[in-house]
Amino acid sequence: xxxxxxxxxxxxxxxxxxxxxxxxxxxxxxxxxxxxxxxxxxxxxxxxxxxxxxxxxxxxxxxxxxxxxxxxxxxxxxxxxxxxxxxxxxxxxxxxxxxxxxxxxxxxxxxxxxxxxxxxxxxxxxxxxxxxxxxxxxxxxxxxxxxxxxxxxxxxxxxxxxxxxxxxxxxxxxxxxxxxxxxxxxxxxxxxxxxxxxxxxxxxxxxxxxxxxxxxxxxxxxxxxxxxxxxxxxxxxxxxxxxxxxxxxxxxxxxxxxxxxxxxxxxxxxxxxxxxxxxxxxxxxxxxxxxxxxxxxxxxxxxxxxxxxxxxxxxxxxxxxxxxxxxxxxxxxxxxxxxxxxxxxxxxxxxxxxxxxxxxxxxxxxxxxxxxxxxxxxxxxxxxxxxxxxxxxxxxxxxxxxxxxxxxxxxxxxxxxxxxxxxxxxxxxxxxxxxxxxxxxxxxxxxxxxxxxxxxxxxxxx
Amino acid sequence: xxxxxxxxxxxxxxxxxxxxxxxxxxxxxxxxxxxxxxxxxxxxxxxxxxxxxxxxxxxxxxxxxxxxxxxxxxxxxxxxxxxxxxxxxxxxxxxxxxxxxxxxxxxxxxxxxxxxxxxxxxxxxxxxxxxxxxxxxxxxxxxxxxxxxxxxxxxxxxxxxxxxxxxxxxxxxxxxxxxxxxxxxxxxxxxxxxxxxxxxxxxxxxxxxxxxxxxxxxxxxxxxxxxxxxxxxxxxxxxxxxxxxxxxxxxxxxxxxxxxxxxxxxxxxxxxxxxxxxxxxxxxxxxxxxxxxxxxxxxxxxxxxxxxxxxxxxxxxxxxxxxxxxxxxxxxxxxxxxxxxxxxxxxxxxxxxxxxxxxxxxxxxxxxxxxxxxxxxxxxxxxxxxxxxxxxxxxxxxxxxxxxxxxxxxxxxxxxxxxxxxxxxxxxxxxxxxxxxxxxxxxxxxxxxxxxxxxxxxxxxx
Numbered sequence: 062x063x064x065x066x067x068x069x070x071x072x073x074x075x076x077x078x079x080x081x082x083x084x085x086x087x088x089x090x091x092x093x094x095x096x097x098x099x100x101x102x103x104x105x106x107x108x109x110x111x112x113x114x115x116x117x118x119x120x121x122x123x124x125x126x127x128x129x130x131x132x133x134x135x136x137x138x139x140x141x142x143x144x145x146x147x148x149x150x151x152x153x154x155x156x157x158x159x160x161x162x163x164x165x166x167x168x169x170x171x172x173x174x175x176x177x178x179x180x181x182x183x184x185x186x187x188x189x190x191x192x193x194x195x196x197x198x199x200x201x202x203x204x205x206x207x208x209x210x211x212x213x214x215x216x217x218x219x220x221x222x223x224x225x226x227x228x229x230x231x232x233x234x235x236x237x238x239x240x241x242x243x244x245x246x247x248x249x250x251x252x253x254x255x256x257x258x259x260x261x262x263x264x265x266x267x268x269x270x271x272x273x274x275x276x277x278x279x280x281x282x283x284x285x286x287x288x289x290x291x292x293x294x295x296x297x298x299x300x301x302x303x304x305x306x307x308x309x310x311x312x313x314x315x316x317x318x319x320x321x322x323x324x325x326x327x328x329x330x331x332x333x334x335x336x337x338x339x340x341x342x343x344x345x346x347x348x349x350x351x352x353x354x355x356x357x358x359x360x361x362x363x364x365x366x367x368x369x370x371x372x373x374x375x376x377x378x379x380x381x382x383x384x385x386x387x388x389x390x391x392x393x394x395x396x397x398x399x400x401x402x403x404x405x406x407x408x409x410x411x412x413x414x415x416x417x418x419x420x421x422x423x424x425x426x427x428x429x430x431x432x433x434x435x436x437x438x439x440x441x442x443x444x445x446x447x448x449x450x451x452x453x454x455x456x457x458x459x460x461x462x463x464x465x466x467x468x469x470x471x472x473x474x475x476x477x478x479x480x481x482x483x484x485x486x487x488x489x490x491x492x493x494x495x496x497x498x499x500x501x502x503x504x505x506x507x508x509x510x511x512x513x514x515x516x517x518x519x520x521x522x523x
Numbered sequence: 524x525x526x527x528x529x530x531x532x533x534x535x536x537x538x539x540x541x542x543x544x545x546x547x548x549x550x551x552x553x554x555x556x557x558x559x560x561x562x563x564x565x566x567x568x569x570x571x572x573x574x575x576x577x578x579x580x581x582x583x584x585x586x587x588x589x590x591x592x593x594x595x596x597x598x599x600x601x602x603x604x605x606x607x608x609x610x611x612x613x614x615x616x617x618x619x620x621x622x623x624x625x626x627x628x629x630x631x632x633x634x635x636x637x638x639x640x641x642x643x644x645x646x647x648x649x650x651x652x653x654x655x656x657x658x659x660x661x662x663x664x665x666x667x668x669x670x671x672x673x674x675x676x677x678x679x680x681x682x683x684x685x686x687x688x689x690x691x692x693x694x695x696x697x698x699x700x701x702x703x704x705x706x707x708x709x710x711x712x713x714x715x716x717x718x719x720x721x722x723x724x725x726x727x728x729x730x731x732x733x734x735x736x737x738x739x740x741x742x743x744x745x746x747x748x749x750x751x752x753x754x755x756x757x758x759x760x761x762x763x764x765x766x767x768x769x770x771x772x773x774x775x776x777x778x779x780x781x782x783x784x785x786x787x788x789x790x791x792x793x794x795x796x797x798x799x800x801x802x803x804x805x806x807x808x809x810x811x812x813x814x815x816x817x818x819x820x821x822x823x824x825x826x827x828x829x830x831x832x833x834x835x836x837x838x839x840x841x842x843x844x845x846x847x848x849x850x851x852x853x854x855x856x857x858x859x860x861x862x863x864x865x866x867x868x869x870x871x872x873x874x875x876x877x878x879x880x881x882x883x884x885x886x887x888x889x890x891x892x893x894x895x896x897x898x899x900x901x902x903x904x905x906x907x908x909x910x911x912x913x914x915x916x917x918x919x920x921x922x923x924x925x926x927x928x929x930x931x932x933x934x935x936x937x938x939x940x941x942x943x944x945x946x947x948x949x950x951x952x953x954x955x956x957x958x959x960x961x962x963x964x965x966x967x968x969x970x971x972x973x974x975x976x977x978x979x980x981x982x983x984x985x
Contacts, residue, residue, distance in 0.1 A: 168874035213714045240961035248870045249902045250942035252675045252725045259721020263714045280771035309742035351813030408710040412630035440711045480712035499702035504717045510972030
């Protein structure tokens with residue numbers, strides 16, 4: 062039943078270790094783990110294993126290493142760069158039985174979790190104790206902390222609160238031989254040995270397999286206010302983003318939606334969005350009530366000075382939810398329009414957002430492709446979304462060229478290929494353009510040193 | 524003139540590259556770079572080189588690699604763990620001609636600097652533009668950004684603002700062959716390739732030689748208020764620290780000084796400190812004026828509820844400066860008492876501070892050594908300071924055993940050997956106790972992969 066690169070004896074070893082019901086070798090099961098949220102061709106794994114404890118997880122790792130079989134750890138598979146596609150076959154290891162919140166420490170402001178804990182569940186448990194775990198990737202209701210850390214997931218609050226890497230205080234992970242490695246600490250400050258938490262964040266499963274993660278928590282903001290500013294030109298909207306930052310205001314969230322996205326969202330869920338608007342900015346300021354009041358006034362004024370005709374401030378929780386529902390609808394609404402949805406996350410310094418928006422419009426025209434643009438304008442992290450159909454070969458070629466053009470323009474604007482989705486398979490061939498061959502060589506030497514047989518998520522990133 | 528492990532031909536190559544006046548081989552010059560701020564035996568380098576540009580720096584690296592000669596990069600030598608002592612001889616490379624602030628970008632909130640830029644100079648330049656670079660190590664008036672990043676320097680603002688690693692967005696560095704490696708970006712979000720900025724922060728010069736560093740800047744707090752709370756018991760003071768955090772208040776700074784330190788500081792500079800007090804807490808809250816007002820009231824109330832007899836709030840800049848001058852005096856005042864000053868930085872989760880304070884008192888009694896304790900209580904990062912004389916062999920043996928006992932207790936309290944000073948030579952032999960042999964092996968494999976001849980600051984950390 063298993064793929065040629067998985068020996069039956071290995072499947073039996075897995076079954077003896079974790080229980081036969083937690084080892085899947087059937088074609089339908091394996092197909093379910095052959096793809097992820099990226100628009101890339103599926104690749105079948107040889108088998109799928111669900112360890113029930115971190116001890117079992119460590120022994121799965123050493124079995125794979127002993128047999129020289131690729132090992133791909135998968136949380137919820139929501140990543141957008143093919144990071145969990147088993148490119149060279151092998152074993153997909155699921156973390157969905159490793160879901161313990163080991164500790165939430167209110168005095169010392171940290172949480173210790175197993176990798177399979179769902180992001181939103183942790184955030185809710187933390188909130189119950191009056192604390193705050195800020196990273197909120199779009200997929201937070203299903204994504205796992207292990208996956209968030211492996212991909213260094215971003216989210217809507219990056220501008221003020223940073224991303225996943227800013228909250229990882231400590232990691233415990235199995236090296237390729239199944240030995241437990243510890244980095245970081247439960248203390249805010251820790252400089253003992255190399256900064257392994259820093260190295261492991263965003264390493265896409267290439268350097269080790271997480272068993273436990275210690276996350277920093279913070280006190281929550283006392284209050285928040287959300288608003289929506291309507292613009293007749295996308296240039297004015299994007300210049301407003303830069304003007305808000307230049308005024309030394311750091312909104313918790315500062316999101317942009319272009320006309321194409323607005324119209325698509327409105328037809329997806331009639332929420333009364335201004336479909337004639339060229340662009341919307343969705344903004345939330347938070348903090349002490351007096352600061353929120355001050356910032357809200359200033360932000361509204363900056364929006365108006367930069368040409369916004371209408372600025373609506375949410376008066377209650379319902380109106381606030383309506384604003385953020387519109388933003389959350391953007392991707393599902395766009396994704397429904399066409400069979401294939403290519404979501405990019407090239408990122409530029411935020412003052413370059415107007416130039417990047419213009420570049421996207423030119424690319425859309427040049428390659429005759431509808432591109433919906435929305436995203437974390439406050440971070441310079443837009444999500445240009447190309448709607449297409451993977452079965453249309455001619456169009457897919459144009460899509461690929463358009464994507465390459467997006468990357469090229471982002472790098473030329475002092476930006477980066479990927480702000481938060483990762484390199485995975487999708488962007489591996491563009492990496493050299495951004496960082497150069499020597500940097501890729503340096504990455505490869507690090508990878509080879511800790512995974513000499515290249516079995517940890519092979520074929521990705523480095 | 525040069526040490527045996529430096530060939531005259533290499534000295535001539537250096538002179539041809541950077542100019543003869545920037546290559547030092549005389550004994551007095553070499554002696555000046557044989558030690559740093561740690562209480563450790565000096566080791567003479569073979570020569571000292573001062574490259575005048577990052578291009579020259581890269582060529583110095585490849586010359587050292589070609590000759591297999593150790594290379595130790597040195598900023599201001601203020602580190603407290605022996606990180607810049609040339610343990611195996613070789614070439615000390617100074618960064619004090621690489622002092623360009625390449626860019627301060629107000630729109631995109633970042634600065635790009637060469638490694639030799641002095642921390643306080645950068646902070647002042649950034650402040651002139653209405654922005655804020657928070658990390659403020661004690662040595663900031665002389666320490667360099669390159670050194671801060673290599674050691675992941677902490678400081679007084681760690682509790683609210685984090686440490687150096689929280690501000691490093693991008694690094695450019697020379698690998699051991701002199702190739703330029705780039706990690707990170709000028710964008711807040713960046714996940715292209717392994718997180719090299721994360722790996723390089725705190726790597727103590729073992730993995731590469733910085734040529735440029737991109738630092739995140741933030742808007743400054745609008746206001747601040749400082750206060751001093753006097754306690755009749757150190758236990759009450761340390762419990763107050765935990766109570767403030769538990770009240771969901773994050774002061775910018777939350778420092779403790781014990782009676783020994785208070786008396787020493789007062790005799791160093793008569794500032795009117797309460798010399799009868801068992802302990803002082805020095806606290807600063809900052810942010811929006813309304814938040815500062817609220818937090819100050821709450822902090823004062825918590826101090827009083829926990830037994831503080833007197834809480835003095837600074838009414839003006841002069842009173843504020845007096846409070847922080849007392850804190851800044853702590854180390855120089857203690858250091859004057861005896862010829863040798865061993866300053867530790869074992870760190871525990873902040874709720875364990877009362878237990879750690881008690882442990883320090885027991886260790887002081889057991890080993891008959893005066894230990895002055897002050898430091899970043901809000902981070903759990905105390906600086907127990909043992910006053911001794913390196914020439915007194917019997918006493919130094921007790922000091923070593925006391926230090927070992929401090930480390931043991933910190934680790935037993937879920938803490939770490941070093942919060943901000945680094946491992947260097949001083950703590951290398953204690954590292955295994957904290958992280959285990961497998962973790963050290965993992966560190967060593969990473970190091971060997973990028974520095975196969977082991978010439979980058981050999982004999983340290985890993």
